[in-house]
Amino acid sequence: MFRFDPFSPDVDADPFPEYRTLRDEHPCFWSEEAGMWVLSRYDDVVEALDDWQTFSSAHGNMMTELPGRAGATLGTTDPPHHDRLRGLIQHAFIRRNLDTLEAPIHQIAAAAAAELADRDQFDFIEDFSSKFTVRVLFAVLGLPLVDEQIVRSKAILMVQNDPATHAKGPEHIAAFEWMKDYAQSVIDERRRDPQDDLITHFAEAEIDGDRLDEREVLLTTTTLLMAGVESLGGFMSMFALNLADFPDARRECVEQPEQLRRAIEESLRYNTSAQRFKRRLTRDHTLHGETMREGDFVCLAFGSANRDERKYPDPDVYDIHRRTQGHLGFGGSVHLCLGTSIARMSVKVAMRAFHEVIPDYERVEDELPWMPSSTFRSPMRLVLAPTRPTPKEDSWHTTATSPAR
Numbered sequence: 001m002f003r004f005d006p007f008s009p010d011v012d013a014d015p016f017p018e019y020r021t022l023r024d025e026h027p028c029f030w031s032e033e034a035g036m037w038v039l040s041r042y043d044d045v046v047e048a049l050d051d052w053q054t055f056s057s058a059h060g061n062m063m064t065e066l067p068g069r070a071g072a073t074l075g076t077t078d079p080p081h082h083d084r085l086r087g088l089i090q091h092a093f094i095r096r097n098l099d100t101l102e103a104p105i106h107q108i109a110a111a112a113a114a115e116l117a118d119r120d121q122f123d124f125i126e127d128f129s130s131k132f133t134v135r136v137l138f139a140v141l142g143l144p145l146v147d148e149q150i151v152r153s154k155a156i157l158m159v160q161n162d163p164a165t166h167a168k169g170p171e172h173i174a175a176f177e178w179m180k181d182y183a184q185s186v187i188d189e190r191r192r193d194p195q196d197d198l199i200t201h202f203a204e205a206e207i208d209g210d211r212l213d214e215r216e217v218l219l220t221t222t223t224l225l226m227a228g229v230e231s232l233g234g235f236m237s238m239f240a241l242n243l244a245d246f247p248d249a250r251r252e253c254v255e256q257p258e259q260l261r262r263a264i265e266e267s268l269r270y271n272t273s274a275q276r277f278k279r280r281l282t283r284d285h286t287l288h289g290e291t292m293r294e295g296d297f298v299c300l301a302f303g304s305a306n307r308d309e310r311k312y313p314d315p316d317v318y319d320i321h322r323r324t325q326g327h328l329g330f331g332g333s334v335h336l337c338l339g340t341s342i343a344r345m346s347v348k349v350a351m352r353a354f355h356e357v358i359p360d361y362e363r364v365e366d367e368l369p370w371m372p373s374s375t376f377r378s379p380m381r382l383v384l385a386p387t388r389p390t391p392k393e394d395s396w397h398t399t400a401t402s403p404a405r
Ligand code: HEM
Pocket: 057, 061, 074, 075, 076, 086, 223, 224, 227, 228, 229, 231, 232, 235, 236, 272, 273, 274, 277, 278, 302, 328, 329, 330, 331, 332, 334, 335, 336, 337, 338, 339, 340, 342, 343, 344
């Protein structure tokens, strides 16, 4: 009998064969292990995203939700409450002009890449992407820099779950509490001493006399820290993994950095780090002959929809020249990721800076340790080895191009 367990380490490592069975044979599937329905075809997922009146986010959107988040922040509310929050937060966001951030972000990436220049191998995640994402997010949000590894480790724990209990464990909840305390201390500081930064703008954002209340400011800031650090870092690791595994695509991106834009979209389609989010039914709903009941939870498998052959020809082929329009790497409809522009720009700038120092590299380990998370998918470690010309090749090169010898 077919089973689909989004908590299983096998699904963390490679969900794609099971996604195919889901799409072909069980397009509306009750997963006993997850305790929810799973929608896996592109059209069904898009329809559910658009029909937020039936597929509600108000009971949480992460497959295993953190306590107190449901109903209190962007990803966990429905319109009109959601639209009010999104309006206020976007208002704060657009006061920061993205263009002015590109140069400082490049500087952050170039400094992190320079530290790797002489290394024979390194962990892309620990030595590059986590340093980069935390520094960028802190610059964007205007936070004082604390220990990068601590912030990243807490953000990662927040999105994980215990594969044995299918729920958040004490360590995941403690990480959430740590992040909330940290966010609260910064909010308090900004209230005492306002700055021209995003947290101050959140705290003060006002449209027609309406403002975010204390709990909304706190949970929004905490969610942005988690989304910013984990989602951005997780996706960067997936992107680097793709470029390591598909050297033709990498060479194109190195030789013509403007191709990075295409490659990023293809990686968001091919293996977004944001694989599965959940909704809860506000009424009975029948699909493919199955009746889902009011109150049931439903998993929207973005990662599967992006590989649906009904939408994308040869979906398992990584092709940076394909049409990726409509991919659900950032979700869609009213809950489309708020960080799309900053994420696209940061990843492009970071990989360009990385390639300026390390243009050629390969993966060292065949088997990767995958994060235990039913919502997100990314490796916990990605060891890369720069491939440099051997000394022999070097001297041949020098001799061949030097007529004096
Ligand atoms: C490449 C990296 C990222 C990916 C793959 C990603 C993915 C997603 C996805 C799939 C959703 C929709 C969730 C749902 O439908 O329930 C989402 C929502 C969201 N993301 Fe991202 N995200 C990324 C980066 C970021 C960054 C950098 C930020 C903040 C600076 C951010 C902030 C948010 C917020 C606030 C929402 C909720 C939006 C709403 O409900 O209106 N994300 N993200």
